[in-house]
Amino acid sequence: MADSICRTLRDGGLEGEHAPALTIKDRISSPLGLDVFNHVLAQLSSFILAGKSQSRGLVLVALTRSPSFYLELLKSGGVQLNSAQKWIHILDCYSDPLGWKDNPSRHEKANTATDENPGTVALFRDVKDANKLFCSVSELGKDQVSSIFWLLHSDLHEAKIAAVFDYISSMIASLEPMIHPSNGERLSSENRSLRNENLSRGNFSVRFKRRNGRVRQMCEEISVEQSGIKFTPVSSDGQAIGGGPLPKVQFNLELSEKEQMDRASVVLPFEHQGNGKPIQIYDGRRSLADTRTNTVHVPTEASEAADPRKGEIIYLRDSDDERPDSDEDPDDDLDI
Amino acid sequence: MAATKTRVSSFSRNVPATLAPQIPGVKTGPNGTAFVSSGIPDLDRIVGGGFPLGSLVMVMEDPEAPHHMLLLRNFMSQGLVHNQPLLYASTANDPKGFLGTLPSPVTSRADKLSHDDEPVEEKGLRIAWQYKKYFGGSQQILNSQGAMENKHEYGNDFDVRKPLQRQFITGQKVECISLQDCPDLSALRDRCATFLAQFPRKDGSISSVGRIAIQSFCVPECSYFNREWHMLSFIKALRSMIRSSNAVTVVTFLPSVLSPSFSKRWQHMTDMLFSVLAIPDEDKDLAELLTGYQDMVGLLNIHKVARINTQVPVILEATTFSLKLRKRKYLALESLNQAPVDGSSGTSYSTSGSCSSTTSSKPGSLDF
Numbered sequence: 001m002a003d004s005i006c007r008t009l010r011d012g013g014l015e016g017e018h019a020p021a022l023t024i025k026d027r028i029s030s031p032l033g034l035d036v037f038n039h040v041l042a043q044l045s046s047f048i049l050a051g052k053s054q055s056r057g058l059v060l061v062a063l064t065r066s067p068s069f070y071l072e073l074l075k076s077g078g079v080q081l082n083s084a085q086k087w088i089h090i091l092d093c094y095s096d097p098l099g100w101k102d103n104p105s106r107h108e109k110a111n112t113a114t115d116e117n118p119g120t121v122a123l124f125r126d127v128k129d130a131n132k133l134f135c136s137v138s139e140l141g142k143d144q145v146s147s148i149f150w151l152l153h154s155d156l157h158e159a160k161i162a163a164v165f166d167y168i169s170s171m172i173a174s175l176e177p178m179i180h181p182s183n184g185e186r187l188s189s190e191n192r193s194l195r196n197e198n199l200s201r202g203n204f205s206v207r208f209k210r211r212n213g214r215v216r217q218m219c220e221e222i223s224v225e226q227s228g229i230k231f232t233p234v235s236s237d238g239q240a241i242g243g244g245p246l247p248k249v250q251f252n253l254e255l256s257e258k259e260q261m262d263r264a265s266v267v268l269p270f271e272h273q274g275n276g277k278p279i280q281i282y283d284g285r286r287s288l289a290d291t292r293t294n295t296v297h298v299p300t301e302a303s304e305a306a307d308p309r310k311g312e313i314i315y316l317r318d319s320d321d322e323r324p325d326s327d328e329d330p331d332d333d334l335d336i
Numbered sequence: 337m338a339a340t341k342t343r344v345s346s347f348s349r350n351v352p353a354t355l356a357p358q359i360p361g362v363k364t365g366p367n368g369t370a371f372v373s374s375g376i377p378d379l380d381r382i383v384g385g386g387f388p389l390g391s392l393v394m395v396m397e398d399p400e401a402p403h404h405m406l407l408l409r410n411f412m413s414q415g416l417v418h419n420q421p422l423l424y425a426s427t428a429n430d431p432k433g434f435l436g437t438l439p440s441p442v443t444s445r446a447d448k449l450s451h452d453d454e455p456v457e458e459k460g461l462r463i464a465w466q467y468k469k470y471f472g473g474s475q476q477i478l479n480s481q482g483a484m485e486n487k488h489e490y491g492n493d494f495d496v497r498k499p500l501q502r503q504f505i506t507g508q509k510v511e512c513i514s515l516q517d518c519p520d521l522s523a524l525r526d527r528c529a530t531f532l533a534q535f536p537r538k539d540g541s542i543s544s545v546g547r548i549a550i551q552s553f554c555v556p557e558c559s560y561f562n563r564e565w566h567m568l569s570f571i572k573a574l575r576s577m578i579r580s581s582n583a584v585t586v587v588t589f590l591p592s593v594l595s596p597s598f599s600k601r602w603q604h605m606t607d608m609l610f611s612v613l614a615i616p617d618e619d620k621d622l623a624e625l626l627t628g629y630q631d632m633v634g635l636l637n638i639h640k641v642a643r644i645n646t647q648v649p650v651i652l653e654a655t656t657f658s659l660k661l662r663k664r665k666y667l668a669l670e671s672l673n674q675a676p677v678d679g680s681s682g683t684s685y686s687t688s689g690s691c692s693s694t695t696s697s698k699p700g701s702l703d704f
Contacts, residue, residue: 163592167399214617
């Protein structure tokens with residue numbers, strides 16, 4: 001499923017459509033967003049290098065990690081960076097985002113340091129001005145945008161802003177913790193181990209907005225190890241996710257297997273006395289001491305031979321009655 | 337005052353029979369209201385006639401699906417077909433381009449009648465949980481055969497695959513505004529005021545009727561996006577202008593990008609409130625639950641129905657409908673034909689089906 005995300009970004013948008021846009025959302029209880037972002041970045045870079053994607057270049061806006069981190073990441077992922085200048089441009093908003101380093105000599109030093117690395121790295125020093133930021137991005141890109149993706153920490157933004165990002169993106173990938181930590185803040189040993197679990201594993205769910213106007217939701221488990229990131233399909237637990245938009249109706253027409261078996265094994269009131277003994281129905285004519293002779297005949301039960309002179313109660317279950325319904329109306333013989 | 341007119345209830349307004357409008361596309365209803373068609377005959381029938389003149393209709397969009405465009409397009413096309421002037425505002429740089437996507441009305445009789453197909457005969461016994469929907473079929477056929485002319489005049493079916501003929505669009509009848517040109521909503525308000533001045537409401541016959549369609553009013557692309565009080569006061573001004581004119585306004589907006597309190601205020605401000613919902617794709621559970629899942633485009637919820645001049649509320653039988661494209665051409669609304677579900681795992685609902693649902697995107701009303 002993560003592959004399908006990368007493939008969608010790789011294929012880009014059709015003529016007249018908006019470019020596919022991916023939002024990766026994580027939160028403090030499941031902080032794996034950066035790993036997912038890096039994974040998508042590495043995949044997309046390899047697609048671009050192999051020439052398989054609609055886009056021919058990549059513009060990376062580095063906000064929380066330095067450009068060298070990303071270049072190292074790509075190198076370790078097997079991406080050749082020799083001709084990197086042609087296809088990757090990094091907008092460095094990490095080294096000096098607010099323009100605090102006014103000293104020109106230091107500024108030059110920063111530039112020379114990055115010259116060793118391949119790829120154009122442009123320093124950007126005015127992150128507060130969003131207009132300028134986007135202008136720089138589009139300058140570096142030089143062409144039309146084929147696809148775009150970003151990482152958002154949903155705890156840091158108002159719900160409204162996160163909703164805006166959901167509105168403009170065509171794929172929304174969110175990371176949820178596998179085990180929800182308890183609400184209390186107490187650092188019990190259980191909580192700590194749970195939280196540590198959440199630092200390396202989580203639930204990765206993606207909502208795709210399809211062209212037919214429907215939404216496709218997919219879920220996977222994600223685990224981050226030393227070797228890298230791994231996505232495994234989630235085992236279905238039988239819970240219906242899509243019950244949301246529909247009203248619930250509280251009837252059930254069909255019985256499940258278990259329910260059918262239970263139903264077959266129910267003993268009807270006429271057939272048991274409640275204490276394991278065979279059925280004894282008091283018909284009012286004999287004393288209770290003579291109950292042995294009044295045992296009811298039940299076809300399914302092995303019973304003693306009844307005295308033909310005494311009364312019997314023959315009980316047939318409706319389900320055992322094999323005769324088909326006759327056409328007679330049983331009310332016909334009523335004479336009112 | 338016509339002495340022979342029977343009163344429906346003690347709260348109904350007596351309207352003399354001479355007030356029947358002469359113009360096509362307008363129908364009189366009880367309590368002195370006049371309706372125009374929404375462009376979707378099923379919707380007209382569900383809300384009791386159509387959109388009343390002088391009402392504000394709002395559609396809450398789903399950020400994941402563009403179904404509100406279907407409703408808006410049909411509304412606009414219906415107005416143009418009936419020669420009703422239209423004012424259209426959207427955030428696109430060139431709103432006129434949208435007019436090319438309006439559907440054209442269906443004219444041939446054969447197409448119309450073949451809607452009411454008999455339900456496929458199935459072998460075996462079917463338990464009809466919602467039996468009333470099977471009654472409607474035969475009645476519709478009778479109606480459409482008998483009153484064909486009336487139906488054709490008031491509300492049309494639209495073929496979404498055919499664009500509206502140019503003769504309807506060109507001419508003085510359509511004005512387009514781009515919301516991006518309005519840094520301040522007062523410019524938009526003035527345009528609406530001048531447009532609505534053409535259709536003043538006075539006692540007497542209705543001379544002409546207008547429609548306003550505003551698409552995606554609060555999207556982030558607009559420069560007034562952060563000024564929520566501004567947007568709210570615009571809606572309020574629009575509503576008061578609409579009340580005193582013979583026009584209907586449809587505004588679509590996205591409730592999730594507004595603060596919750598403002599989203600609620602907007603919902604209270606409107607006369608009619610719908611919301612559209614996207615449905616999950618390839619959802620096996622949903623396919624089992626709903627018949628006709630494959631043809632469904634989305635869901636429509638009716639939260640509020642306009643009640644002007646009356647104190648009597650309308651209680652709908654169902655508030656959730658599925659949007660379908662019959663034969664991939666005609667937009668239709670159908671009530672949900674739902675299989676019962678095991679209720680032991682769900683929560684118990686204490687509210688009964690009514691128009692006043694709770695929050696914007698997830699309705700909580702029952703639907704029997």
